[in-house]
Amino acid sequence: MYRARLGIRPGTWLRIAALLIAAGAALPAMADESPNGGWGLLNLPVGVTSISKDVYSIHMMAFWVCVVIGILVFGVMLWSIIFHRRSLGAVADVTLVHNTKVEILWTTIPVLILIGMAIPAAHGLVLISDDSNPQLEIKVTGFQWGWQYEYVGQGVSFVSKLDAKSMAASELDSGISPYSVPHYLRNVDHPLVVPVGTKVRLLIGAVDVIHSWWVPDLGIKKDAIPGYINTSWFEVDADKPGVYRGQCAELCGRGHGYMPIVVDAVSKADFQAWVKREAAAEKAAAAANAASS
Amino acid sequence: MAEKPHSEVHAHDDHDHKPHGWRRWVFATNHKDIGTMYLVFSCIMFFTGGLFAMVIRAELFKPGLQVVDAGVFNSLTTMHGLVMIFGAIMPAWVGLANWMIPIQIGAPDMALPRLNNLSFWILPFAFLLLLSSWLVPGSAPAGGWTMYPPLTLQFGASFPMLIFAIHMMGISSILGAINVIVTIMNLRAPGMTLLRMPLFVWTWLITSFLLVAVMPVLAGAVTMMLTDHFFGTSFFNAAGGGDPVMFQHIFWFFGHPEVYIMILPGFGVVSEVIPAFSRKPLFGYEAMVYATASIAFLSFIVWAHHMFTVGLPLSALLFFMFATMLIAVPTGVKVFNWTATMWRGSLSFEPPMLFAIAFLFLFTIGGFSGLMLAMVPADFQYQDTYFVVAHFHYVLVSGSAFAIMAGVYYWLPKWVGRMYDLRLATWHFWLSAIFFNVLFFPQHFLGLAGMPRRIPDYAVQFADWNMVSSIGGFAFGLSQLLFPYIIWKCVRSGQRVEGTRAWEGARGLEWELPSPAPYHSWTTPPTEAMIARGAEH
Secondary structure, eight states, rough: OOGGOOSHHHHHHHHHHHHHHHHHHEEEHTTOOSSSOGOOOOOOOSSBHHHHHHHHHHHHHHHHHHHHHHHHHHHHHHHHHHHGGGTOOOOTTTTOOOOOOOHHHHHHHHHHHHHHHHHHHHHHHHHOOOOOOOSEEEEEEEEEEEEEETTTTTTTTEEOOOOOOHHHHHHHOOOOOGGGTTTTOOBBBOOOOEEESSSSEEEEEEEEOEEEEGGGGTTTEEEEEEEEEEEEEOOOTTTEEEEEEEOOOOOOSSTTTGGGGEEEEEHHHHHHHHHHHHHHHHHHHHHHHHHHO | OOOHHHHHHHHTTSSSSSOOOOOHHOOOOOOOHHHHHHHHOOOHHHHHHHHHHHHHHHTTTSSBBOSSOHHHHHHHHHHHHHHHHHIHHHHHHHHHHHHHHHHHHHHHOOOOOHHHHHHHHHHHHHHHHHHHGSSTTSSSSTTTTTTTTTTGGGHHHHHHHHHHHHHHHHHHHHHHHHHHHHHHHHHTTTTTGGGGGHHHHHHHHHHHHHHHHHHHHHHHHHHHHHHHSOOOOOOOOGGGGGGGHHHHHHHHHHHHHHHHOOOOHHHHHHHHHHHHHHHHOTTTTHHHHHHHHHHHHTTTOGGGGGOOOOOOOHHHHHHHHHHHHHTTTHHHHHHHHHHHTTTOOOOOHHHHHHHHHHHHHHHHHHHHHHHHSSSSSHHHHHHBHHHHHHHHHHHIIIIIIIHHHHHOOOOOOOHEEOOHHHHHHHHHHHHHHHHHHHHHHHHHHHHHTTSSOSSOOOOGHHHHOOOOOOOOHHHHHHHTTHHHHHHHHHHHHOOOOOOSSSSTTOOSSGGGSSSOOSSOOOOOOHHHHHHHHHHHO
């Protein structure tokens, strides 16, 4: 009865399509300053630890299961929408209201699929939870707004904060383009240095509010909570030294977006040399402090 | 159809007992008036929360800070969440419940009309209190809508305002829920047995029990935080022997049922709209009822999936992962039933149906990302990123909000006795559906690529998709202005609806009443034949 006025004219659809295509073409041009193609960043990183690779495979398995189910379910919906429409003269089959067999089937099949997904997930979880026998321990303490790292038993301890260039550019109306700052908001004054091929256990806590220590390439995220010592571990592949970046993942106040984490994974020999240098430097600094006060 | 049409039976009292002027609204006890007030209030809050979202998307349009300071940004995300959840979605559902439940079960009004008045009128004051916190020193709360301590304890004058506003909203919700339960349990017309009730009534009944069960839990959590702040207790203060994680457990014991409180009535609306425009009864009615009840039950035992990264023991992680994955089963049953309802139907695509179909597709996508989030190892990567933001906007915007719009477009002709501009409403649909996806789909990419949520500024590799998301956001926000315009135009000058049914396939007692529904409806109960017509399933 109201059908005559319903719907959008075909010509209008064409115009909308043209507009969308034009907008799509214009977008990359608008994001002109972008140097490194953020368009391609669509998925989790595979990462450089056994945990991150395990997580990635679980993620992709879940994703493909969803895609297949989606194609089937959306396919049936679209079939109905396209072919069972009244405007094509479809007559409703009003007797189709119940079918015990089908209903049992579409309850049990999902249960089986879920069991199939739960097994690898549980298996991965057990592996991730095993933080025993670390070769290096680091205490990580979150504060508003930065991280303190203490290498247990190595005489090395320092604070790691957002680097000065990012800080300056991140002020409201700073006038400095974020694109001119290397690793804007993802750079620190003092990165966490770790050896590759070594099981590193983190003891994670906080002094003021809750933070969360997250480096996607390492595949771990763990909350830093006042009053708690949470543990987590990672082992960077021996052939994957490099700089891996992340940031605080739990809202912790106005500086939450300015709490990056930078992990510099180096060879074992380089790490030993770095620890020696760092420990000596810290000792000297402490001595100088004591002398001056 | 020998019985007298309802309009004749009630013609004599259509014009009686309708107070005029401001008294009609301030002293309102009529379920239709109170329902209207809830819906208008919800609409105002929808645009208030939407305005906050527009500022958020403007700030995130490109890297660097251009619009607001980082502290204000946090206040905006916090207030956007609180206003949309407690101010827009929940009151919209209570408004629809007020309008439709008495009409759909053949009751003359809600069981507790004065309580009904109170539960509505608490709300404007609660939100006046909450929104005025923008004006106090230190500005509005900025600890996120989840209000985790110790962060939330750091805020000044806005903190007690937030707590008392939450208390008031909670009282309002509990009173509204009690009213719904009592009405459904006691005021069903003779012959309207439980398993003949429309699914909107069923889902609301179950939602009400969830509300009564969990709103006091939220009140308890925020009260403990209040005493921590002002009276020296240490419930959540580690330095005093308390436990900040305990707040999260209590909050999410409320919070998870809360998300079903927002979606279950939407399941109900979609279960009414899809059969109406498929010209076919709902497939698997009883399975729908049981699936809704199962989802409600499961919602009480999955809360810790919001906190997989707090350092739970392995056994707890495994339990909450399995329980969460189980939710996919009854939810899947629902999606399959809706699909089967459309199968071999005779479909037409009026605006309510369009929104219901969008719900079906997009809510299912939100369900898929929900299933992915249930996998604990993967959740370690997703937790607190834009992947989560995308997930819950798929279930809350294209879920709850689209279902509300489907419901309003479905029942509006019954409420006002006039048809709205269908072409404009179709435009509203397409703009909403397209720009919703432009807005939220790229946020999946951003989250997976490593962008945390609740940050005012970001590394430059996230710039491209954030710009797309912001463009989608502005367009989605602007498109929503059509909604109140269409309704206003309909009320003022819509074409009059003839007869009882505005849609040929519509079933249920509401479609046995004349249009517009009389101010006092079902003062004599509906006949058995009317009930049977509505309950063919």
